[in-house]
Amino acid sequence: KILATKKLSVEQLRMFNKEINVTDTDFIDIRYNRLSPNLVKEPIGHVIITSKNALEGLLFNFTPDELRFKNIYCVGRKTKALVESKIGKVSHYEKYGEDMANYLTKNLKEKEVTFFCSDIRREEIPSILTKNGFGVNEVEVYRTVLKPKPFEEEFDAILFFSPSGVKSFVEMNTFGSSVAYCIGKTTAKEAKKYTKDVVISHTPLVESVIELVNKSYV
Template structure:
C-alpha cells in the first residue's frame, strides 16, 4: 500500500479522503506558530499581510480597530479569505510577495505601509520596497518554530504546505525518492532545491493538495 506523509495535521474529513482511497497516511505538524504580543501602530491606513497568521495577529493585537479605515495588501487566497471574513477591505491580493511589492511600487509609491511579518519571512517584498524607496514599517507579529521529527522510513509521497514546513522536515529527514505535493509555487520553489519530483496544487488549499496526491497514486498504482 502506498503511504503519504502530511507535514500538517489533517482534519477528520481530510483524513477520510485518504482512507477512502486506500492510500496510507501519516501526518504531523512540522511547524507551530506563536503570536508575539506587540503594539501595532494605529497611524497607518495601508497594511501588508503575507500570511493568514499576520492577519490573525492584527485582529488579536490592534486595539480600537476601525476596520472600515484600513486597506489590506495581501498574498495568497487563505490570507484574502480571512480578511474578507473580517470585513477588511482588500486593495490588492497577489499570488506572491514579489508581485505584491511590484504592484505597490507601481501604484502607491507615495504612501506609507505597515508590514506585519513573521520571524521566518522571506526577503523578496522588503528588498523590493527598500530598493524603490517605499516608506514602510515592519512589525514582527508572530514566530514560527520547527517541530523536528525523524522518520525511519521513506514515504511514497510527502505533502508540503510552506517553505518552513520543508525546512523543518529536512532537519532530520531527506526527501530521497519521494514524490512531493506542494500547496503553491513558493513552497514548490523551496522543494526544487532538493528534488524535481514535484506536483503543485491547482488552488492553494489543503484539499487540493490531497486530491493531487490521491489522483497521482491512483493513476500510477
C-alpha cells in the first residue's frame, strides 16, 4: 500500500505495478497571486522559471504575447518543455536550482535576473547569485498552502514531491515503518528530519519516483 502526497495523472497511476495499491491525494494547494501589469510593460532580459506552478501563475496573469522574455532559464526538463510549448525558447536548463545559479554566475555578463517563485522558494538561486554580485528581482507568482489530513492506516511507502508536502504530512501523521520516496535532494532533506528510511529518485520527475517504487515492490 502506497500513499502519494499529491494527485497523480491517469498516465502516472497506470505506471505502477498492478499489485501496488495507491492512494493519491493533495497535501498542498497552489494559489496564484495577482501581478501588476507594469511587471511586463518592458521586455525582460533574463528570467528564471523553476516550476510548472511558476509558469501557470504567469499565464494566469498575462497572455504569452505579453511575456517578452529575451532569455529564459529553467530548472527541470519538464519545466523546460512546458515553457517552450507555452511561451518560447529556453536559453538553458539544469536539473537543479544550485546548478542553474552556478551556470548563470559563470556565463551571464549582465548581472541582473528576474526570478519567478513562490512564497516558500528555495534559497540556492538567490543566495548564490547575490553572493556573486547579481541583482535578483524576486517576483512571488504563487503561494503554497498546506492541506494536512490524518490517515489511520499505515502505508509501506509514502511519496513526496516537495518539502512542503513533507511538512503538511507530518502535521497530522507519523512515518512509523513507512519508507519515504522523495523526488529530489531538498525534499529528501526535509523527510530526513522525521525518518531514516528515505529513498531519492535519480531524476527529479514524478515518473522517476514511481519507477523507483516499482523496483522496490516487484
